Amino acid sequence: MLQLMPADLAPIDPTAISTVLAPDFGAARTLPAEAYLDDAVLRWEQRHIFDASWICVGRSDLVPEAGSQRAIDVGGRGVLLVRADDGELAAFHNTCRHRGHELLPVGECRRKRAIACPYHAWVYGLDGELVRASRFADRPDFDRADFPLLSIPAEEWNGWIFVNASGDGPPLSTWLGDLGTHIGAWEPERMALGERHEYVVAANWKLILENFVECYHCPSIHPELCRVSDPESGSEIFDVTGMWIGGPMALRDNAETQSLSGEGDGVPFRKLSAQQQREVRYFNVFPNLLISPHPDYLMTHRLVPLTPTSTHVECAWFFPPEVTAQEGFDPSFAVDFWDRTNYQDFSACESVMRGMHSPGYRPGPFDDREVIVHSMQVLIARTYLEGRIPPPVLAEPAPA
Numbered sequence: 001m002l003q004l005m006p007a008d009l010a011p012i013d014p015t016a017i018s019t020v021l022a023p024d025f026g027a028a029r030t031l032p033a034e035a036y037l038d039d040a041v042l043r044w045e046q047r048h049i050f051d052a053s054w055i056c057v058g059r060s061d062l063v064p065e066a067g068s069q070r071a072i073d074v075g076g077r078g079v080l081l082v083r084a085d086d087g088e089l090a091a092f093h094n095t096c097r098h099r100g101h102e103l104l105p106v107g108e109c110r111r112k113r114a115i116a117c118p119y120h121a122w123v124y125g126l127d128g129e130l131v132r133a134s135r136f137a138d139r140p141d142f143d144r145a146d147f148p149l150l151s152i153p154a155e156e157w158n159g160w161i162f163v164n165a166s167g168d169g170p171p172l173s174t175w176l177g178d179l180g181t182h183i184g185a186w187e188p189e190r191m192a193l194g195e196r197h198e199y200v201v202a203a204n205w206k207l208i209l210e211n212f213v214e215c216y217h218c219p220s221i222h223p224e225l226c227r228v229s230d231p232e233s234g235s236e237i238f239d240v241t242g243m244w245i246g247g248p249m250a251l252r253d254n255a256e257t258q259s260l261s262g263e264g265d266g267v268p269f270r271k272l273s274a275q276q277q278r279e280v281r282y283f284n285v286f287p288n289l290l291i292s293p294h295p296d297y298l299m300t301h302r303l304v305p306l307t308p309t310s311t312h313v314e315c316a317w318f319f320p321p322e323v324t325a326q327e328g329f330d331p332s333f334a335v336d337f338w339d340r341t342n343y344q345d346f347s348a349c350e351s352v353m354r355g356m357h358s359p360g361y362r363p364g365p366f367d368d369r370e371v372i373v374h375s376m377q378v379l380i381a382r383t384y385l386e387g388r389i390p391p392p393v394l395a396e397p398a399p400a
Contacts, residue, residue: 010384012041028365030366035206048388050287052389063081077165092152182283185272188318193318200311205303206380208345216367219231224341243391249282280292287303
């Protein structure tokens, strides 16, 4: 029997997700398959999770200088990023106030002193104010001030651009909380891109996030990673404020960094402590940015849901700029390692995705090493039930 849901709540049976919220960690069960397979659920997530969140759309070099304009897609919404004359970032709905024509095709970038609509030649300043509307100048009933581009909150943080598509999210500083204190030593605003890979993974976006935040699976599918990192060392979870979660994993004594040989081909970031030079950190910035600082490189995964069963993943490797400037610098020691590890992870996520299509799939229990997975699923389940994103809460596993 079809159960009707209030408009703001997710189109999913509340009883199907109630066991995720069981007060006893040992009794909790994972989300039902429909949370990963249903088109209607993903459409709801786009509006109530992604639009309501601060989404990372890339690095600041998307609009590198004054006059730079770039059109991007954010959950099906066209967004125009603009770098103003004073260097400040702005974002607008990518639609002209006259007839709605795109100001710039999605994916394209240009550098101009003004924003011009190619349809009827309406022209806006880089601040979004209407400067000229052809053939409207002599109309006494027309006021240019009534037709500015509609803005979208956008901010830069440590070299990344974040956008809040709904326009009613909390301040970015509240969303990110104290994350900056945990990655500040890597000076992410000055690091340089070494290489970028793009993947289309045949799995739901939540499965990729869940896989990232636990190493219960590492001995089973990551022999290369386990040779250079101890998977049992990843049990610490940072005390955090904001919409992120994460912790460190120790390098083994024989490893300088995470690479196939355990050796690096760069230098450590210049401000790291002795402890930071012997660990890798993993941060999940909800809902779409994964940050992995290593001693000598920093890797990110940026997720864009495509369908309930497919996700675009952009993986990027960054290094200290003094290293990338060296003649002959080769980032492959980091890229090759993670390309292989990514393939292992993505293959596992795709297998889980296929398994969820089976009539034999049932929600399963959480291992003590999956506390963060549980926390994320509780966050998702509460969002489904409340129609808004609540603050994350960590569960306490039962004593062994």
